[in-house]
Amino acid sequence: MSKEETSTLNPSSRQTVKFYQTGTFTVGNRLLDEEFRTVQATTERSNSLDSGHRACQGCGQALGARYALDAAMRATDNKIIAANATGCLEVFTTPYPETAWSIPWVHSLFGNVAAVASGIAAALKSKGDSTTRVIAQGGDGGTTDIGFGCLSGMFDRNDDVLYICYDNGGYMNTGVQRSSATPAAARTATTMPVGDNPGSSFNTGKYLPTIAMAHEIPYVATASVHDLHDLERKVEKAMTFRGARYIHINVPCPLGWGSQPAFTIKLSRMGVECGLVPLFEAENGQLTDSTKIRYRIPVEEYLKLQRRFAHVLKPHNTHQLDAIRAIAENNIKRFNLL
Template sequence: MPQIPETHQKVRFYQTGTLTVGNRLLDAEHRSVQGTMDRSNSLDSGHRACQGCGEALGARFAIDAAMRATNNQLIAANATGCLEVFTTPYPETAWSVPWIHSLFGNAAAVGAGIAAALKAKGREDVRVIAQGGDGGTTDIGFGCLSGMFDRNDDVLYICYNNEAYMNTGVQRSSATPGAARTATTMPVGKDPGNAFNTGKSVPLIAMAHLIPYVATASVHDLHDLEHKVTKAMGIHGARYIELFVPCPLGWGSKPSDTVKISRLAVECGLYPLIEAEHGELTGVTKIRRQVPVGEYLKLQRRFAHVLKPANTHQLEQLQAIANRNIKKFSLIEEQGGQE
C-alpha cells in the first residue's frame, strides 16, 4: 500500500500545561493570522455564543484567514443555525464581512449564486465562503452542497461539525457518532444513544465529486486550520473544509475543555485530519501520541453511558472505528518504517 504523505506542516506545536502555543517562535511569515495586529476580526466580540463554543472559535480563525488570503475581498453566506443566531440578533451583527443568511438548507446555493453574480460582473477578485453547521450541511443542505460541488462553483464551503443539531436543542444529525446521547437518541435501552452503522462522511463524499480541495480540521490546531483555509482560498472551484468544533452545551463538556477534546478526538483516531485534491488523498496529520477513545469520551456526558460496565460493547465499537480510521488513513507513523 502506498504511503499517504504527511500533511503540509513542518513545524509542530505541542500543547503545554498552560495551553500556550509558540507562535512567536516562528518566522513572521509563518505566524498565525490571528496572532497579527492587522487581523480583520471578521467575527467580532460581543456575539452570543456559549462559553467554550468551538464553532465561534473556529469561525473566527477561518474567516480571518480567508480575509487575509483574499486581501479582504470576501463575501460569506451562512446557513441557519447557531453561528447565524448567535452572531446576528437583530438589530446587531458580529460580522464585519458582507454576510447573508437566507435559509437552513441553501447556503451552498446562495454562495453559488453570489459567485455567479461576481463572475458576471467581472469581480472574480471577490471570493465567496458558504458556511453552516453539520445539520445544515450533511442533512438539509446536502442537495445544494452536492450541486455546488458538481458544478465546481467557486465557493469554499466550511462545515462546522459539532455532531448534532445544537441550535434546536441537541438532536441527532447524520454527523452524530454511534452511542452519542442526543435529545432524539437518548441513552436508554440495550444500545443507548445513537445507533452504530449510520451517518455519513461528507469529506469522503466531497472527494467523490473530484472537487479541487477537501480538508478536515480541528479547533485544537488552529494554525493548521488557517493553513488549510489559506490554501483553499488560493484555489478556484468548489472547496470543502469540515471543521471539528466541540459544543460544551450539547456534549456535556466543560467550556474549558473544548480545545482539549478536539485534540483528543484527533489523537484517538475518531476524527482524522486529511487533505485531498481532485478526489485524491494528498495529506494526513499523523497521530504523535495515540490515546484510547475512552480518554476522549470521558470528558463528555453524551458518552457517559459508554463508560459503564454494561456498555463495554459500545466502547469497543468506538475504538474499532478509531482503529479503522488509523489504518485507512495511515494515521500512525510506522515504527522505523521507510517509504
C-alpha cells in the first residue's frame, strides 16, 4: 500500500479536515471534496444488497452489509465475489425466488463460509485473476462459534479473503440464543434473566478481533454502523492488503436487543460512545489505531434502550451494572479510546 493512498484515509485526517458543518460524520456533505464523501452518498453506489430483502425493520446487519460491500465494490472497481454463512443475512436476502444481492454471491453452510471463500480465492489464484477479490461474511454465531475453525484456518493460510463478521450478539435468526459473542448480562432465549446472575454469564465469551490479531494477519479492524466514514475507510483499507483480513462490525438487532427499529444507528453509536464497543485497527497483530469516543456517555444510557438489559438496571442488580461499567472502563484503557 502506497503512502499516498493511506494519507487521505488516515483517521486523524478526518479530525483535522476544515470544518464543514458536519465534517465527515454524516453520510454525505455537499461541501466536502468527493474523496471525503462516503460511497453511500453517491447515486453510483453499487447497492450490493438491494431493496426487497426481508430483514426486520431497522436491521443493522442489512445496513452493515450494504455499507461494507459497496465500499469494497468501489475499492475494487466492482470486482467482488461474496460468500455468506447461513444466518439472518442469508435468509432474508435469498428466499427463493428472489435474491436481493446484485453481486456474485454464494451461500453454502453455517460453519464453512471462510473455507468457501478461501476456495474461491484459490480458484481466482489458479486462473491468474488478481483483480477479483473475495469477501466472506457471517453473523457472530457463524463466525465466533460454528465457523471458528474454518476462519482460523483461513487466517492461518493467510488466504486472500476479507472476512466480515456482523456481530449482533447472538443467534437472532433462530430466535435469539446466546453465542460466544453475546455480551455479559444480556438476555437471550438460552440465558434468561432469572436467578442470581440473570442473563449471559460474565467472564465468558470470545472477542474475535483480538483472536484474529493473534493470528498476525495483515489487517484487523472493528467498525460500527453509526460511523459510516470510519467503516468505509476500514473496508477500503482492508482491500489494499493481500492475505487474510478481518473486520468485525457491530450491528444492532431490534429483535434480539429489544430496541426500537428507529434506534439501530443510535444504539450503534451509543455502544461506541459508552466504551462497550471499541473501534480500532491492527496490522500484523499490532494495534495501530483506535477511533476516539466523541461524547462519552454512561453505559446505562446505552443499556436502558435495550430490553435485553432491562434486569441490569433494577436496583438489586447494581453488581451487574458495575461489572458492565468495568468492562467499558477496561476497553477504554486497553484500546485507548479517549
